[in-house]
Amino acid sequence: MTFHSMWAELLPIGRDSASGGYRRYAWTGADADCRTWFQEQAEARGLTYEVDRNGNQWAWLGDPAAGNAVVTGSHLDSVPDGGAFDGPLGVVSSFAALDELRSRNARFTKPLAIVNFGDEEGARFGLACVGSRLTAGQLTVEQAHRLTDGDGITLPRAMEAAGYDPDTIGADPERLARIGAFVELHVEQGRALDLSGDRVGIAGAIWPHGRWRFDFRGEANHAGTTRLADRRDPMLSYAETVLAARREAELAGAVATFGKIVVEPNGVNAIPSLVRGWLDSRAADQERLDTVVGGIEKAARAYAEAHGVDLDIVRESFTPVVEFDHALRDELARILGKDTDPGLKVPVLGTGAGHDAGILSGSIPTAMLFVRNPTGVSHSPAEHAAEDDCVAGVTALADVLEGLACR
Ligand code: HGY
Ligand code: MN
Numbered sequence: 158m159t160f161h162s163m164w165a166e167l168l169p170i171g172r173d174s175a176s177g178g179y180r181r182y183a184w185t186g187a188d189a190d191c192r193t194w195f196q197e198q199a200e201a202r203g204l205t206y207e208v209d210r211n212g213n214q215w216a217w218l219g220d221p222a223a224g225n226a227v228v229t230g231s232h233l234d235s236v237p238d239g240g241a242f243d244g245p246l247g248v249v250s251s252f253a254a255l256d257e258l259r260s261r262n263a264r265f266t267k268p269l270a271i272v273n274f275g276d277e278e279g280a281r282f283g284l285a286c287v288g289s290r291l292t293a294g295q296l297t298v299e300q301a302h303r304l305t306d307g308d309g310i311t312l313p314r315a316m317e318a319a320g321y322d323p324d325t326i327g328a329d330p331e332r333l334a335r336i337g338a339f340v341e342l343h344v345e346q347g348r349a350l351d352l353s354g355d356r357v358g359i360a361g362a363i364w365p366h367g368r369w370r371f372d373f374r375g376e377a378n379h380a381g382t383t384r385l386a387d388r389r390d391p392m393l394s395y396a397e398t399v400l401a402a403r404r405e406a407e408l409a410g411a412v413a414t415f416g417k418i419v420v421e422p423n424g425v426n427a428i429p430s431l432v433r434g435w436l437d438s439r440a441a442d443q444e445r446l447d448t449v450v451g452g453i454e455k456a457a458r459a460y461a462e463a464h465g466v467d468l469d470i471v472r473e474s475f476t477p478v479v480e481f482d483h484a485l486r487d488e489l490a491r492i493l494g495k496d497t498d499p500g501l502k503v504p505v506l507g508t509g510a511g512h513d514a515g516i517l518s519g520s521i522p523t524a525m526l527f528v529r530n531p532t533g534v535s536h537s538p539a540e541h542a543a544e545d546d547c548v549a550g551v552t553a554l555a556d557v558l559e560g561l562a563c564r
């Protein structure tokens with residue numbers, strides 16, 4: 158199967174016809190269809206297919222127990238109305254790179270595996286990278302049991318409904334101990350490669366980032382009959398906090414986003430009783446991130462007090478800065494630079510986006526390849542990468558896997 162035909166097969170799964178975006182949320186029907194596709198790809202290639210205790214899918218070439226395995230892959234789930242590339246490009250490219258290596262008659266000296274990590278985006282339960290966090294022991298079973306979607310369905314019940322056993326979830330050090338290196342290919346979520354004129358880059362670091370929930374609680378009342386002076390309107394303090402987030406992020410050279418909001422009772426003619434907003438904030442270093450989030454929290458408390466509104470702030474997730482393994486990164490640069498002019502180096506890029514490779518970097522050597530995105534747009538139906546660049550990404554991944562697993 159070519160890159161093109163695999164891509165075409167995945168393309169309709171979970172795509173909303175009105176928005177053109179993807180709604181592939183963990184443990185839903187669209188996710189199940191993506192998983193079936195993964196299993197079929199594994200079996201069509203004679204790979205050993207397995208699902209680990211956290212619901213991540215694996216396709217093995219060689220003996221999984223032999224150790225020092227080279228693993229590649231990414232995720233197939235999406236944000237609400239996400240693009241086609243964030244995640245799936247890495248999984249499709251992994252199968253295509255294996256096909257390329259087989260056509261080169263590559264002689265593997267180590268086991269090779271392709272992985273689809275579950276629930277990378279956290280669109281349904283609010284926490285990103287659940288599959289890799291559980292595996293790495295960065296999310297406890299108790300914490301995972303408390304994850305609940307917007308309809309009140311817990312993660313264990315959602316897994317069960319999708320036909321998986323939630324009683325098995327938990328840290329999986331034995332699995333990680335089998336892996337010598339993990340390389341994730343991903344569409345770039347910025348324009349650095351477009352600006353430098355390169356098709357492929359290597360990841361240097363991931364910014365520290367997190368999600369905070371702000372609950373502003375006021376008093377529901379009639380929109381027509383309640384005097385302005387008598388209101389305790391949480392929407393006002395929420396709105397002022399959104400502006401403060403922008404201001405604090407600009408001051409610190411960071412980013413801060415309120416992208417999700419729940420309003421109760423959510424009636425046109427009712428002053429809200431609750432406004433719940435989620436802050437996503439990221440910065441190049443921890444100190445800056447602390448400054449931004451601290452500034453936003455302080456402003457939010459002052460606005461809440463001014464409007465007679467109660468405020469609770471909960472940090473729902475946090476990922477510290479990730480510096481990818483320098484030795485592995487240099488190895489990738491050496492492999493990818495060997496056929497080019499020594500003056501032409503593969504660019505090394507930092508990113509504000511989180512990835513399973515970042516989560517696993519605390520346990521095993523990990524690295525990432527980025528493929529050019531001509532507009533930089535991501536987490537949107539407009540996300541795009543040219544097919545030529547995707548194919549260049551497959552070749553680069555095949556070169557890297559050959560360099561790591563065939564020596
Ligand atoms: O960066 C994110 O929001 C997610 O982990 N992809
Ligand atoms: Mn993403």
Ligand code: MN
Binds near residue numbers: 232277343512
């Ligand atoms: Mn992704």
